[in-house]
Amino acid sequence: MKKAKLAIAMIALGTAALAHGGVENKDVMARMMVMETIGDQMKLVGAMAKGQMAFDANAANSALNEIAAQSAQIVSMFEVRAEDPKSEALPVIWEDWETFSSRATDAEHAAEKLAGTIQSEADLGAALGQLGETCKACHSQFRK
Ligand code: HEC
Structure with a gap:
């Protein structure tokens, strides 16, 4: 079992490395790292929700805090209109900066509100759903 888990972790790391492979613009790289960190925390909570990882309320709440x-x-990371062929950011971010910023604030506030509320495994699904909506709201409009 341990070996299988390690293999899965390695695969996850591998794809993350690939996603950034060849990114030359350092501002693009920095914002991708922020997104990746957010994504990693979501995966951790998701793994708990699916029972692939032991439930740990503290770990889940600190993932939400993170x-x-x-x-x-997010807002300061995207303020500079940095471009890179590997970037999935759409130009509309800077054309509709107000909406983009408010989507970022929505995600921040949703996570902030949920952090500390996870007490049992049963709380995970709804938290993921609420937060996931805020990721989707931005990605569907501003990410390729
Ligand atoms: C305000 C908009 C916005 C919000 C909110 C947002 N994202 Fe993103 N995300 C983006 C954009 C734009 C990109 C593409 C960045 C690029 O490629 O330059 C991205 C990219 C990503 C990536 C790929 C990073 C990489 O390695 O290239 C992951 C993973 C990700 N987001 C996860 C999340 C998760 C999970 C959430 C919600 C908890 C979230 N994002 C919320 C805008 C957002």
Whole structure:
């Protein structure tokens, strides 16, 4: 079992490395890292929700805290209109900056509100659903 888990972790790391492979613009790289950190925390909570990982309320709440903290950086990370062929960011981000910023604030506030509320495994699904909506709301409009 341990070996299987390790293999899965390695695969996850491998795809993350690939996603950034060849990114040359350092501002693009930095914002991708913020997103990746957010994504990793979501995966952790998701793994708990699916029972692939032992439930740990503290770990889940601190993952949500981390998502809130990272989301608070989204606006400043995208302020510079940095471009890279590997980027999935759409130009509309800078054309409709107000909407983009408010989507970032929505994600931050949702994570902030949820952090600390996870008490049992049963709380995970709804938290993931609420937060996931805020990711989707931005990605569907601003990400390729
Ligand atoms: C305000 C908009 C916005 C919000 C909110 C947002 N994202 Fe993103 N996300 C983006 C954009 C734009 C990109 C593409 C960045 C690029 O390629 O330059 C991205 C990329 C990503 C990536 C790929 C990073 C990589 O390695 O290239 C992951 C993973 C991700 N987001 C996860 C999440 C999760 C999970 C949430 C919700 C908890 C979330 N995002 C919320 C805008 C957002």
